[in-house]
Amino acid sequence: MKHLLKSIPVPSIEPFKQWLPFSCLSMATIAVLLMLGSSCTTVPDAVVVPPQVEGAHFVGNQKCADCHGEHTRHFAGSVHSRFFKETSQFHEVSGCESCHGPGSKHIVAGGGKGVFIHNPGRDPQPCLNCHQEKHAEFRLPQHHPVLEGQMNCVDCHDPHGREIFKQSGGLGLARQDQQCAQCHREQTRPFVFVHEGMQDGCTTCHQPHGSIHEKMLTQRDAHLCLRCHSQMQFDPNQVLVGKVDHSTFLAMGTCWTAGCHTAVHGSMVNPRLLY
C-alpha cells in the first residue's frame, strides 16, 4: 500500500488541464460524503444504462433462472457478481437484464435466442456501456476488430464465469492464455527454446483491447524487455545484459526490431531466440 500511495497521482495533463478538474483526491472525498449521507431509495438507472427492448419491462433474475439455470447458478462466482445487488430496485442495473435488456416480452414469447432479448455475444454495446475505457482502447490505432464486428467480447471473456476454456476468475477449468491461443496458435505453440516470459502471460507485453503501438504492444522501445532483463551496470560506456555489451545493438533499435532477438515467443533452434 505504501508503494501505491507513493504513486498517487502526479499526472501530466497540461494540454487538457481545464477539462479534467477531478483529481483522485476530490473523487474520493465525494465518495466519502456520499457514503456518509446514505439514504433509503435508489433509482436503478444511476449505475448503468441497460439495453432497451421496446415495450418490455424488467422482471428480475429469478425469472431468468427458471430457464437459464446453467448461467445463473454460477453467477455468484463470476466477476460480474461484484456488482449484483439482490434488492428488486437493482434488477435492471446489476442483474441479467443490465446486459440483456428487460425480459418481459422474451418470457411472454416463450424465450428463444434473440427473441425480444439482447445478446451481447453479437453486439458489444451492452458491455461497453460500463466498460467505457475499453471502448476508448478499441478506438486506438491498433485494436482487435470488435467495433468493426469481426470479433465480440465473448470470444475472449466469459461474462457468466464458468466457460471451461476461457479465463474468468470463476469456477471453470480456465488456463492461462487459452483465449489468445484459440486464434494465435503460431505464437502459443510449444517451442524447443521458449521465452521464459511467456510464463507471465500474453498481457505482460501486449495490450489486447487496443494500443497506440503496432502489434498492440504495451511499450514500443527496449524497456519492454529490460524491465526484466536489466542488471546492474558498472561501465557507463556499456549496457551489459548477460555477458554481452548491448549498447551498440540498442542504438540500432529495440531488442527485437534491430534484427536480433526476432523469435520473441520462442525458437525451434536458437536458445538466444535470435531466429
Next chain:
Amino acid sequence: MPTRFAYSLSLPSLLFAVGIQPALAQNIDLSALPSPAQRTIDFRADVLPIFEGHCFQCHGDERPKGSFNLRHRETALEGGDYGADILPGDSENSPLIHYVAYLEEDMEMPPVGKAERLTREQVATLRAWIDQGVVWSTDEPSSLTYHVEPAISTVSVSGNEGVFREQNWQNDGLTGGIGSFSLADRMDDGTRVEVQGRSIFGTEDHEIQLTLEQPNLGFLHLGYDQFRRFYRDNGGYYAPFGQSTPSLGRDLYLDNGRTWIDLGLTLPKWPTIVLGYEHRYREGNKSMLHWGPVFPADPLAAGKGIFASAKQIDEETHIVKLDVNHTWKGWTLEESFRGEFTEFDTSRVVADFTPLGARVADTASRIEEDYDHFQGANVIRVEKKLKPWCLVSAGYLYSDLSADAGFNLETFLPSNLATAPFQGDSSRSIILDRDSHVLNVNTLLTPVSGLSFFGGIQNDWTSQAGVGDVFVFGSPTGLGANLDQITTEENFGLRYTKIRNTVLYLDTKFQQREIGQRENQFIDDGFPDATDFMRDTDAHMDHKEYRTGLTYSPWTWASLDTSVRRRLRQNEYDHRRDTDLGTFAPPGNGFSAFVRSRATETDDLQIKLTLKPWSRVRTALSYRLTATDFTTATDSVDVFGTVFPASNLLSGNYDAHLYTVSTTYQPKQRLYLSGTATLSDLRTTSGVTDGTLLVPYAGQVYTFLGTATYLASKTLSWDSTYSFSMADFGQADTGLNLPIGIDYDRHGIVTGITKKLSPQSQLRLQYGFFRYDEPTAGGANDYRAHGIFASYRRSFP
C-alpha cells in the same frame, strides 16, 4: 419450482413409464370445472392472450418445462412428459383443464408465484376451445421476416494508404456488396430457420450463418466467415538520415476465416449431444517489427533498424468437437472433446544490411518454418447442488499434443537472386510433445442470505519435450529441451450484499508453479565452445493476487464503484547446471543464467463515480492507478576476466494513471448527445535507463469519442460520430539511440442521415473524413481520407 412438469426424471417419468397419467391416477372432482363458454372461440383473440400471460414463460419454444410446448398446435397436441395434455373435443378429460382449474394437487398451473391463476372465465374459454376442436388460427400473420441491405462505399486516401487500411480495417477505393441480410421463419411444428450474413467485396468481408432448430429434436448450425486484416508496408524512421521511411512497395494483408458445422441432438430426457467440425485458416502476408538495419555511407556511423519486413503465412486448423451434456438426479455431467490438427508454413525476410537510400537490401535473411501438430483435449466435468446453498463441481482435463517442425535459415542477395544463398541453420526433424493433466475442484456457498463464497483449487501438470537434429553453422547438431511444470492455483471469493445498497467483495488468487527445465546443444564441429551447452534449471514461481472493493449506490442520482488490487509475483531460479562445454568458455551463457530471481509488484486502484444530476444527464467519472515495480537479482558475471558482482536492482518501473469522463445528455426528446474522454499518463523506466542511450518511455494518450443523434421527424434522423486520439511518446534523439517513441494525432468523423422511405425500407447516406498525422515517422504514415457510404435496407414485414 413446485411443479411436476419440471421433474422430468422423477415420479412423472415413472408414471409415464407404466402408462398412467397423473390426472387419471387421481380422483378429479369434475363438477368443480366451470362450464365451457357458449360462443365460438377465436384463437388469436381469446386463447393466445391467456397462453401469453400465463403459460409461455415456462412452456414456450426454449426449454419447455416438462417437455410441453404450447407454442404450436402440433407440439401442444403431442403433450409432454405425461403424455397428451389436450384431448380435442373432450375438455372435461383434458389434463390441461384439470391443471389450470387447480383440480389436481401439485399440478396447479401456473404454479403459485409464477403467474396469476386463470379466472373461471378463462378456464371456460379454454374448455370451449378444446371442445370446438383446438382450432389454431389460420389467419395468423406470417412468421417470416427478412431484410437485405445492399451497401456501397468509396474512400479516397491521400497519403499512406496502408496505414489507413491497417488502422480502420477498411479498404480504400470502391467496395460494396450486401452489408447485411437475414431471413427467419418458424414453421407450425416449431422448427426455426434462420439465415444471416454479409458479403462485402473489396474488403473481402463475408459471413453466412444458417440455423435450423426443431424443439425437442435438435439443431444444425452451419456457417462461414472471413475478414481481412490489412497491414502497412513501411518500416521505421530516423530523422538524421534525411530520408523517408523505407517501404516494401507491397499490399500486405492476411485473410482470416473459418467454416463450421454443429449438429445437435436435444431430445427430451436424453443427453444433449453436439457434434461439430470447424476449419480455420489464415492466409496472406503481414508486416513484422523485425526491422533490418540501414547503414549510412559513413563507415563509422551506426546502423539503425528501420528497414521493413514482412512474413508470409499459410495456416490451417481443423477441429473436431464432441460435447455431451446431461442432467441426471440433480447431477450435471459434461463431457467435451476437441481434436485439433494445425499446420502452417511461414516465410519471413529480414534485411541484414541495407545502404541508406537503397530500395532493396544488399543482404537479407529468409527464415522459413513449417509446423504441424495434433492436439487432443478431453474434459469431464460434474456438478451438483448438494443443498440449496451449496454447489460443488469438479473437472478433469487431459490434453496431448504431438508436433513436427522444420526450420531453414538462408542469407541471400535480394539484388542478385541468381547467386546461390548462403545456408544458415536448418532442420527437417524437430519433434515436440506436450501432455497436460488438469484437475479442478470448486464450491459455491450461500450459507446465509446476502453472503456468498466461492473457492476453487486447480492443479495443472504439464510435461513438454522438444528434440531436434539440426545443422548449425553447417555442422550437425543435437539439441533438446524438456520442460516439466506443476502449477497449483487457488481462487477464493466473497460477496456480501446485506449492507443497504452496497456490495462488498473480496477476491484472492494464489498460484505456485514448480518448473524443471533442461536444455542442451552440442555442435559436432570439433570446436567445443560457448555454443555447446548443458543447462538444468529449477524454477519456483509464486503469484499472489488480492482484490477488494465495493459498489455503493446511496442516492437516486449517484453510485460509486471502487476497488484495490495488489499483485505479487516472485520467480526464483536455481541453476543446478549451466555448463558451456568449451574448455575456455566461462559458464552462464544461457538465459536466464544471469538472473537469479525476479519479482513484480503491482498495485491497482480504481474509483468510478456515476452521477445522474438531472433526468437528462448522466455522467461517469473514473480514475485508475496502476503502479508496477520490477526487481531483478543477478548472479555475478565474468566477462573475459572482468567479474561483475552479483546485484539486486530495480530493473523496471511502470506507472499509469487513467482518467475517464463519460457523459450522456438529452437536452430535447429528439436530440441525444454522448461523449467519453480518457487520459492515460504512462511512464516506464528500467535499470538501464540513463537518459542518453535509453531515455524513459513516457507520455500521454488522449482519446475522445462523441456521438450526436437528432430525430428531425418520424422518418428522418441525423447522426454523427467523432473520434479522436493522440499520443506524445516521442523521444529526443540523443545521437546514440534510435528514437522509437510515437507522436500522433488521429481524427475520424462520420456524419449522415437515415431516411425511412416506408415502414419496410430506409436509406442511409454518410460522409466520413479521416486524418492521421505521425510526426515521429517523418510524415510517412500520414493520411487524409474522404469516404462516402450508402446503404439501402429493405425488410419484411
